[in-house]
Amino acid sequence: MMNLLSLCWKPFGHGGGDAVSAAGGREGKDGLLWFRDVGRYGSGEFSMAVVQANQVLEDQSQIESGPLGTFVGVYDGHGGPDASRYVCDNLFRNFQAASADSQGVVTPETIQTAFRRTEEGFTALVSDLWSTRPQVATTGTCCLVGVIFQQTLFVANLGDSRVVLGKKVGNTGGVAAIQLSTEHNANLEDIRQELKEMHPDDPQIVVLKHGVWRVKGIIQFCQNAY
Template identity: 40%
Template sequence: MSDWLQTYLSTFSERKAAEDYSIWSRPLDAHSYGEFSIAAVKTGLIMEDNSQVEAGQNATVVGVYDGHGHPLASDYVSEKLFHHLLEAANENDAITEGVLKHAFQKTEEGFIDIVKKFPEYTAIGSCCLVGVIWKGKLYVANLGDSGAVLGYLDSDNMIRSKGLTQSHHISEERIRNELLADHPDDPELLIQNVESDYKIKGVIEVSRTIGDAYLKVPGVPCHKLIPKFAVPIQKAILKSEPSVTDREIEATDKFIIFASAGLWKYISKPRAVEIVHTNPRNDIAKTLVEAALTVAATKKGMEYSDLKKMDQKERLKFHDDITVVVMFLDYARLKEIATMPGLSIQGFRNHSPVPSTFNVFKPSEFKGFDPTSI
């Protein structure tokens, strides 16, 4: 067994016992170019979402990792992806689409190498959403169905929303077409239930993830969890290459909402932007989480107060784990080289931020950047 997996499993029971709360939040903290709020709610006995904010002196990184099957994959991503990103950024003296894709690839390779020897872990995976703010530019990379949306002011000073991510959920026709084009001879590639919902091979709803080795690596079985995959696949079905977008941050850009699929199931992106814009900043991520839970309860003919009283096992029938990070943008600060101390926080794990030495570049390498040029 790998050293990482052995260490992880040895501390897992202790961490599970410590998660004795349902909603976790940090009201408001500072990042390199503004403020942020983070919150999460778990459904079952153990949180499968993970998240992090890494705020350095000249960049900020946000990650939302929506795990499935077990927290193993989302925990691995939260521990490793940021380090791969930082390593690649320093090697290339830049943040680029290629740097982001490289960090995802290294994270995928490391996790697959660990679990492919152990069939009991090969059906564990995670969606992965990462945002990076650097030199006045925003980069967003995404695998799966987590999503990010920008809140900005239009020419009439009205708040508007702009989606920043492409979903890889099977409900999207373009995703189904992409899969069918790659696997034209597989009659069981897409399976529908009585409600006409699709699942890939009848087991998963997203076409891109970190992990899920049994649907990516020919020869890797999954007999202990899903008997139909006791005979390994012959060709990879899922992918791990993220969709990446970038944009120059403008003076009218006010905030970005990063969230796992649990939020977007109940709150539309325009509605989420409206909630953030019309409510106090303090604990705004928790406000979004509670808005989603209120909708989830209403759909079942209940009040949110009734949902809060439920046993955590029962909540699985009502909503998924939800993680939200709201990043406010101070455009004036984007024109400065930030001097704030580094800060690192892992959602649902840290009750308070911890110091960080995170910098995309060493000070000597940052010399050339003219902050008035953005």
């Protein structure tokens, strides 16, 4: 069986109260908080929590475990839940397919291929729905993925979310926070330069607005950089 554990957070499908999941650990709802305490996956244990900030939860997250190792995804949606839900439903499937093409070996290229196929799929969906649900075109999502494969951690980021590793500091009982990814945020000079190089004919690709650099003067993060 490919998935020992499959979880895609869609809290509005869950009832209230606490329950014990099939993967172990208590899960439940407390106000705007949905949580799962320590559960099991292929390489150890995990816990997850989602705090709702909007009337409709725009964010999604998932953990998958099986022969390809452990796959964790966090999708920070904006403008609505359509893009993040699509990514949650399709990114891992595309990752499985890309890994199968490479004889079951996980590489940076297989993860990048999964990202690209998912983006192409969502773009095609937007085109198909344009006449009936044009608002889907205004939604988007950041995409943060970690894959543990044969004792190697791969990290992929699209947008302005961040992966932070907590590492025990000797026998002190303390924990050090180690940043593992860099955001695609227009406030970073390298990202502004990258955007200008990608769009040399658009003088408004990055605009300083109220002291904050924004893509086209609208959003801070860039989703078309890998």
